Amino acid sequence: MHAAGRRTGDPSPYGGRSAASVRPPPALPRRGSVGRRVVSGLFWVGLVVAVLPWWLDTPAGSLAGTADVLTAAGRVTGLIAGYLLLVQVLMMSRLGVLERGVGGERLSRVHRDLGATLLVAVLAHLSLLVVGYARTQDNSVTAEVGVLLRDFDDMVSAFVAAGILVLVGGTGIRAVRRALPYELWYHLHLTSYLVLLLGFGHQFSNGAQLFPPGPVRTGWIAGYLLVAAALLWGRLVAPLLLNLRHRLRVADVVAESPDTISIYLTGRRLHQLDLLGGQYLRWRFLTRGCWWQSHPFSLSAAANGRWLRLTVKVVGRHTGDLRDLDPGTRVWVEGPSGTFTAAHRTRDLALLIAGGSGIGPLRAMLEELPPGAALIYRARTPADVLLHHELDWLAQARQTSVWYVIGSRDDPGPRQVMSPDGLRQLVPDLIRRDVYLCGPEGLVESSVRALRQAGVPRRQIHLAPFEL
Amino acid sequence: MRRALLAITGLAAGTTALVVLKGAPGASQVAQELPAGVPVGTPGRTDPAAPGVASERAAAPTRPAGRPDATASRTPGAGRTTTGGGTGTRSTPAAPRTSTAAPKSTNRKITGPVVVTEFGNVQVQITVSGSRIVNAVALELPQGGQSDLRSNRVDDAYSGTSGTVVRQQDANLDTVSQATATSNGYRQSLQAALDQVR
Amino acid sequence: MTVPATRPGLRRVEQVMGTAISLDLADDLPAATLRELADDTFHWLREVDARFTTYREDSEVRRVDRGELPLSEASADLRAVLARCADLWGDTDGYFDAYATGRLDPSGYVKGWSAQVASDRLLAAGVVDHCLNAGGDVRVRGHSSSGQPWRIGVRHPWDAYAACLVLTGTDLAVATSGVYERGHHVLDPRRGEPARGLRSVTVVGPDLGVADAYATAAVAMGVAGVGWLDRLPGHLHAVVTDDGRLWRSTALPLAD
Numbered sequence: 046m047h048a049a050g051r052r053t054g055d056p057s058p059y060g061g062r063s064a065a066s067v068r069p070p071p072a073l074p075r076r077g078s079v080g081r082r083v084v085s086g087l088f089w090v091g092l093v094v095a096v097l098p099w100w101l102d103t104p105a106g107s108l109a110g111t112a113d114v115l116t117a118a119g120r121v122t123g124l125i126a127g128y129l130l131l132v133q134v135l136m137m138s139r140l141g142v143l144e145r146g147v148g149g150e151r152l153s154r155v156h157r158d159l160g161a162t163l164l165v166a167v168l169a170h171l172s173l174l175v176v177g178y179a180r181t182q183d184n185s186v187t188a189e190v191g192v193l194l195r196d197f198d199d200m201v202s203a204f205v206a207a208g209i210l211v212l213v214g215g216t217g218i219r220a221v222r223r224a225l226p227y228e229l230w231y232h233l234h235l236t237s238y239l240v241l242l243l244g245f246g247h248q249f250s251n252g253a254q255l256f257p258p259g260p261v262r263t264g265w266i267a268g269y270l271l272v273a274a275a276l277l278w279g280r281l282v283a284p285l286l287l288n289l290r291h292r293l294r295v296a297d298v299v300a301e302s303p304d305t306i307s308i309y310l311t312g313r314r315l316h317q318l319d320l321l322g323g324q325y326l327r328w329r330f331l332t333r334g335c336w337w338q339s340h341p342f343s344l345s346a347a348a349n350g351r352w353l354r355l356t357v358k359v360v361g362r363h364t365g366d367l368r369d370l371d372p373g374t375r376v377w378v379e380g381p382s383g384t385f386t387a388a389h390r391t392r393d394l395a396l397l398i399a400g401g402s403g404i405g406p407l408r409a410m411l412e413e414l415p416p417g418a419a420l421i422y423r424a425r426t427p428a429d430v431l432l433h434h435e436l437d438w439l440a441q442a443r444q445t446s447v448w449y450v451i452g453s454r455d456d457p458g459p460r461q462v463m464s465p466d467g468l469r470q471l472v473p474d475l476i477r478r479d480v481y482l483c484g485p486e487g488l489v490e491s492s493v494r495a496l497r498q499a500g501v502p503r504r505q506i507h508l509a510p511f512e513l
Numbered sequence: 514m515r516r517a518l519l520a521i522t523g524l525a526a527g528t529t530a531l532v533v534l535k536g537a538p539g540a541s542q543v544a545q546e547l548p549a550g551v552p553v554g555t556p557g558r559t560d561p562a563a564p565g566v567a568s569e570r571a572a573a574p575t576r577p578a579g580r581p582d583a584t585a586s587r588t589p590g591a592g593r594t595t596t597g598g599g600t601g602t603r604s605t606p607a608a609p610r611t612s613t614a615a616p617k618s619t620n621r622k623i624t625g626p627v628v629v630t631e632f633g634n635v636q637v638q639i640t641v642s643g644s645r646i647v648n649a650v651a652l653e654l655p656q657g658g659q660s661d662l663r664s665n666r667v668d669d670a671y672s673g674t675s676g677t678v679v680r681q682q683d684a685n686l687d688t689v690s691q692a693t694a695t696s697n698g699y700r701q702s703l704q705a706a707l708d709q710v711r
Numbered sequence: 712m713t714v715p716a717t718r719p720g721l722r723r724v725e726q727v728m729g730t731a732i733s734l735d736l737a738d739d740l741p742a743a744t745l746r747e748l749a750d751d752t753f754h755w756l757r758e759v760d761a762r763f764t765t766y767r768e769d770s771e772v773r774r775v776d777r778g779e780l781p782l783s784e785a786s787a788d789l790r791a792v793l794a795r796c797a798d799l800w801g802d803t804d805g806y807f808d809a810y811a812t813g814r815l816d817p818s819g820y821v822k823g824w825s826a827q828v829a830s831d832r833l834l835a836a837g838v839v840d841h842c843l844n845a846g847g848d849v850r851v852r853g854h855s856s857s858g859q860p861w862r863i864g865v866r867h868p869w870d871a872y873a874a875c876l877v878l879t880g881t882d883l884a885v886a887t888s889g890v891y892e893r894g895h896h897v898l899d900p901r902r903g904e905p906a907r908g909l910r911s912v913t914v915v916g917p918d919l920g921v922a923d924a925y926a927t928a929a930v931a932m933g934v935a936g937v938g939w940l941d942r943l944p945g946h947l948h949a950v951v952t953d954d955g956r957l958w959r960s961t962a963l964p965l966a967d
Contacts, residue, residue: 096531108536117535121528161517162524169528183729686874687855688733690913691847691866692889699731703864703872704844708724708733 073321073388073413078504080146081384088132095128096121098254098261115177119170120254126166127248127265131272133163134241138272139279139379145324148384149341150510157217164214167207199246206243213237228338245269284379290314295330295374296352298367301431305402306368307345307356310376316350319381321388322409323481325510326380328355334366339379341511345405345432347412356431358402383510387413390479391505394418396472398492400484404431406509407483408439416444419472423450423459423488446472454487463492465499476500483509720840720856721745725753728760728822730846736833737840737856748836752829752843759825762786765816776815792817792824795920803928804939819927823848823886824920849885850919862966866891868910868951875957876913876949879966884919888912888926889951908933910953915963916946 099120108114136143136152136159143152179189193200216222216233225233248265249255255262293312301307325343329336340363345356359365387395387410397407397420404422411418420440424430430449440447448471452459461467469475480496482489489508496506689704699705719739725732734752736745762771771789774780782790796809796817809817826845830852833841840853842861851861860881864874868891878885889911912929914922925946929936937958940948949959 100531100535103535105535108532114532114536118528118532121531122524125524125528158517158520162520165521166524169524685862686864686877687735687862688842688844688849688851689847689864689866689874690844690849690878690885690887692887692891692911699846703866703874704733704847705731706872708722708731 073386075390075393076388078384078389078391080142081148081151084143084147091132092125092128094264095124099124102254110180112177112180115173115180117177119173119177120252122166122173123170123248123252124254126163126170127244128268129159129163129166130241130244131268133159134238135272135275138275139283139382140275141279141283144279144380144382145321145384148510149325149380149382151384160214160217164210167210171204171207197247198250200251202243203247206240209236209243210240213240241269241272284377287379288377291318291378293353293376293378295370295372295376297372298370300368301356302428304359305356305431306359307354308367308370310353310355311351312353315348315353318348318353320344320348320353321381321383321386322347322411322413323386323406323509324381324383325406326378326382329377329379330367330370331375331377332366332370335363336377338363339377341380341382343383343385343406343510344381344409346435347409356402356405356408385481385483385507385509386410389507390414392477392479394474394478396475396478396480397421398480398482398484398488399423400488401425401429402431403482403484403488403509404436405483407481408432408435410481411436411439411443411445414443414445418443419446419448419478421448421450421462421468421471423463423484425451425453427451463488463495465495468495469499476502476505479505479507481507481509721749723749723753725756727753727756728764728818728846729766730822732756732826732846733842733844735842735844735855736838737842737854738838740838745838748833748838751836752833755829755832756825756845759788759821762789763792763818763821763825765814765818772815772817792821795824796820796924799921799924799928803925806928806931806936807924820920820924822846822920823884823918823923826850827884827919830919845919847887848919848923849883851880851883851885853881865913865949866911869955875951876959876963877966878915878964880964882917883915883964884917884922885913885915886919886923886926887914888923888930890930908953909936909950910955911951912936912940913949914940914943914946915948922946 099117103117108117133156136156139149147155175186175189175193178184178193179186182189182192184192194204213234213236216225216230222230249262255265291312291314293310296309296311299307299309323343325341327339327341329339342355342357344353346352346354357364357367359368385406393415395414395418397411397418399407399420400423407420411420420436422430422436427449430451436447439445448462450459450462454460462471472478475496476499478501480501482492493506493508497503686703686707689702689707691702691704720735720737721742722733722735724734732753734749736749738745740748761767764770765772765776767773771780771785775782775785775789782793793809796807799807799820800809807819809815809820822845826843826848827850830841830843830850833843834852840855842849842851842855847866849863851863853861855861860879861883863878863880863883863885865876865878865885865887867873867875868889871891889909891911909930909932912926914926914929916922916925925940925943926948929940929948929950932939934952937950937952940946940950941960947960947963949957949963951957
């Protein structure tokens with residue numbers, strides 16, 4: 046096979062107007078990573094606020110012996126653990142602000158890393174306090190555990206909570222997670238809400254900083270209530286409102302290629318749907334075999350007020366079932382989510398790199414980028430190029446440069462194009478562009494490497510929420 | 514994974530830093546446990562200002578030592594004036610006060626250690642005239658906590674059944690009865706303070 | 712009156728039985744005599760600790776508990792203690808239980824009893840004015856060095872540095888039992904769970920071991936303990952409930 050280059054449109058951002066009959070929507074204003082920075086700033090402020098009561102309560106120099114130090118460290122880790130638990134749950138609350146400000150995929154990643162930290166914090170809290178108390182009471186560690194469980198209010202449930210956390214944390218390890226069926230893993234993971242519930246009591250009945258009534262205790266309880274409210278809103282109320290308002294149904298299922306389908310959906314008041322190209326929603330198709338599964342799919346067309354479209358590669362049983370969806374099937378949807386959008390770029394121009402069915406979200410995004418964007422589309426054979434006509438139309442309408450790079454991964458042509466030099470040749474102002482990547486893992490990884498070598502700053506590289 | 518490790522390291526480092534910062538000696542020290550087996554000195558001998566206990570000596574107006582009556586049990590204001598150092602200055606440990614400073618005519622203030630309890634911090638200052646405690650003032654007590662509330666309720670309940678309200682200030686005691694105190698609990702008790710002034 | 716520059720008597724604090732024991736001998740006796748008496752007292756307390764501790768496997772109590780030492784061959788002290796524990800078990804409707812933890816542990820009685828015996832011995836040796844405080848269980852006789860009856864504070868349950876009652880007397884055994892910190896509870900031997908309701912119980916009577924056992928039992932009984940205490944002959948009490956109310960016998964010898 047060979048690398049087939051093809052260029053349409055005018056690469057100049059200030060080129061002539063498009064001749065398209067439909068005037069394309071204006072490009073989205075740029076807001077970069079403001080949302081993410083605000084949220085991470087809030088996180089650190091919250092962390093400080095969580096530990097502050099201990100700091101203020103503890104007079105300097107008051108930690109005399111080993112037992113005092115252990116107990117103090119136990120309290121600090123306890124406060125941190127309590128805070129991280131709230132953050133963990135909040136991050137999974139599907140709250141729109143977070144889903145669209147930080148991005149669901151980034152939240153999941155932070156959730157996993159923070160989960161490991163939380164686990165360590167809880168275990169540290171538990172062991173430091175047990176050992177610290179044991180020393181204070183001149184007890185053995187096992188005896189002290191007995192005393193804690195027997196004599197301290199809410200301590201049994203706190204220990205159970207720690208146990209659940211260990212279990213859930215264990216299933217979070219990548220290897221274990223892959224070995225488990227997704228649904229089982231997911232439902233096991235849901236039990237971590239129990240941690241929130243079971244761990245609640247002991248913080249207030251035994252927490253040195255939280256036991257006495259006052260602003261600290263009130264604030265901590267308020268934190269719990271807020272997170273519970275966020276959970277209720279993000280997981281229940283907001284999806285309910287969304288689905289009641291739009292009542293999505295399958296309109297048509299179209300084969301794009303032998304193994305790729307597009308699902309068109311209609312609904313009510315779609316023009317009110319706040320959707321950006323590149324975002325994804327969690328879809329639940331209410332048919333006999335599919336209703337219990339919720340899967341995230343990106344939209345493959347920008348919001349147009351009339352229909353929505355997903356383009357899905359058939360890889361598993363679920364996606365296979367989607368091929369047989371009947372028009373009229375009701376769809377339950379949650380979202381949208383994601384920061385893989387034109388709005389989150391840091392520069393004005395963009396380069397999009399798509400592989401296979403990864404073109405979907407990029408195709409949707411293309412409509413919202415300012416003129417002058419570039420698209421590199423890797424496909425194994427010309428037959429694998431999806432949405433060919435739309436891309437050509439967009440190239441025309443939005444002055445986008447589109448390169449189709451056809452060939453298998455080992456062919457010299459594609460290898461040359463996807464090298465740092467090759468990329469620079471295609472897009473000379475590479476390092477002044479935001480680069481969006483969506484495609485198979487191998488392509489994304491090698492492209493990121495090439496881009497970094499070519500000098501593109503990391504913060505200008507955007508990865509799609511999931512591999513395609 | 515790399516970030517998780519980073520976060521965990523941060524957690525450990527942060528906690529350690531916090532505890533180390535707070536644990537740094539200087540601001541106040543916890544009172545030493547009394548050495549076992551050593552008879553505690555009688556007041557005529559050296560002043561038993563234990564290390565780590567701030568001691569303040571004031572030439573107070575002569576007042577009858579021994580058990581003061583209830584109204585006189587508060588520290589006289591003059592008792593707060595000091596000759597040189599400010600209130601609560603640390604006594605240099607190796608400066609034994611000899612019997613020339615007769616305990617008979619002096620009020621001593623002994624500031625106890627800050628004790629971190631479940632309800633907050635407690636620091637108590639007792640004023641001793643001769644060998645008697647004439648006043649005990651809590652310098653620091655848990656604020657706005659349940660314990661305050663409850664202390665008041667205990668006081669209220671008590672004042673309801675008899676005429677005398679037992680205030681913290683009127684702690685003219687020889688000894689204290691309390692639930693089994695461990696060695697550690699003893700260290701943080703009024704009994705220890707009483708034993709210490711002797 | 713004024714306090715003499717060198718006050719008669721002797722005071723000493725030692726760590727025995729995992730707690731601090733404060734001894735105050737107020738009689739104007741030669742210093743050497745007082746020191747010897749104090750030595751004897753602490754020697755006795757240490758000896759009791761060695762024989763009755765449950766923390767050392769070679770103590771007499773542990774050996775009897777394991778059946779290695781037949782009760783008939785045990786020391787007279789141990790047999791007397793166990794007999795008293797059995798009586799107390801009956802007196803307290805089973806709420807004082809030397810087997811509450813599942814094995815023989817008479818320490819709830821031993822501390823008060825040994826202090827009582829020490830006080831009795833001091834009296835016999837001619838020290839009529841003394842105060843012995845064994846980890847909060849107090850036995851006083853005679854007067855303090857000021858010449859006044861002893862003044863015994865009862866610890867404020869929520870403030871380690873304050874008293875909530877001040878008792879005074881010349882021949883009192885005062886024992887307090889309770890829970891000052893959340894979480895550390897006296898076990899209700901009947902239900903096996905921490906007792907609730909009473910924060911602190913103080914019993915005043917003639918014998919410190921019995922007073923201590925009664926106080927412990929009352930805490931284990933919970934709120935019902937107040938009524939039980941009221942019906943105890945020869946003993947007075949003061950109780951602070953978990954919600955901060957204080958109840959006491961009207962005859963309690965309060966200081967002015």
